[in-house]
Amino acid sequence: MLRSLCSRLEPLNLVCGYTRAMSAYPPHYIEAIFSKKQQLSLKETDEYIKLSHLPVRAAKNDDSESIFHNKLVNKMINYITKGGNKKLARELLTKSFECIKRIQIERINLNADAKNTITADPEQLLIKAIENSRPLLQLTAIKRGGVKYQVPVPVTEKRSYFLAMKWILEAAREKERKVHLPEKLAWEVLDAAYNQGRVVKRKNDLHRQCESNRAYAHYRWS
Template identity: 40%
Template sequence: MSFIILRRALQLNLPHKHAIYNSLRVLQIKNYSVYPPNYVEPIYHPDQLKKLSSDERKELLHKNIKPPLQNQNASVFFDPILRKFVNHVMKGGNKAMARQIIEEAFEKVKRIQIRKFHLEKDVKKQEVILTNPLEIFHKAVENCKPVLDVTPVKKGGVVYKVPVAVPDHKAQFLAFRWLVDSSREHEPRRSHTGEYFSDRLAKELLDACDNLGKTIKKKVELHKLCEANKAYAHYRWTK
């Protein structure tokens, strides 16, 4: 039925035919979902369950819940943020290779930090040194997340770069992309210096953990661009 309405709306010269087309496309995409919209996301980790109140738990008892994905589990080795980062590192659908590269990078981060820990003579400074590569990864991602971004807005035939707030999922996406791009600047995988991609990724994670490096520089440049265009911020809410 929706295809018939869509075809007739495009044949007729209606003033809002493009809006009708977009609305029907959204409805068509929603119909392809495996689960109805009343199904809620699964809670598969004990830490997530502890954060729920008693009323929220009682409410979940009467709701339909989606089954967890194959790689979603309550294992201590499961990390949803790291799982997304694996997809950004992956090339050509070779996820096993992406996991291997990240494991190599984490191992090199661990070796560097352990060596740094043992060379430090001051006990108080030793306590500050992070030796867990997963903690370093999470801290690096948080440091790389931008707060603002620019979006193009057309006014009077001129396109302005308008600063807008970045939602958390997009900020995480930009942090992942910058980390990977900064580590891939010397493609192919082994450069003339003899460094592997995992070596550069390990170095970039350590630098980002200390608010240094190329990825942090990209975030700062984006914030400077937003600062330079702050006079157009009100265009975000005008037509």
């Protein structure tokens, strides 16, 4: 009876597969190309003719071609957001950028010789901090012969960006509560941008643990 029930449900699972994957569009729908540069580069190739006959997904609300638009900054705003209050998250990150710029300008004024080496652009510093905090490996518990081994496994690009931003926010929120979040976040971003601080230490500790457990790496395939 269980087999017959499973066989009945199989076609339904195939039909509803895309809805269960949290998408309103079937898999054959392509992503919207909203960038004019990308459109012009595609028009020069034969791929543009192929894509013109395919159904297109609607572009996201926050997709933009503006020079001020940055995907990583938008992601950071999304991770700061709590209870759906995105406006507050945007304001907090803007205040954090103000703090970063103020600190960097103070450093330039104190040391005029290092004017060309010190970056005052907060967006560039945030991107650099995220890149410095990205882990390459992580430990995964794999059970073999009744024993759980901590096996080093490579991290996907998407997850590495997520972990970097999550660690920066956690480090900022763990600091003393007397200081406001924008100021705490600003210092964490600056520390990570210069390869210092708790977030970079956390990444290095994780890499060190993966290095010490490399003897169990073969369990990933066995």
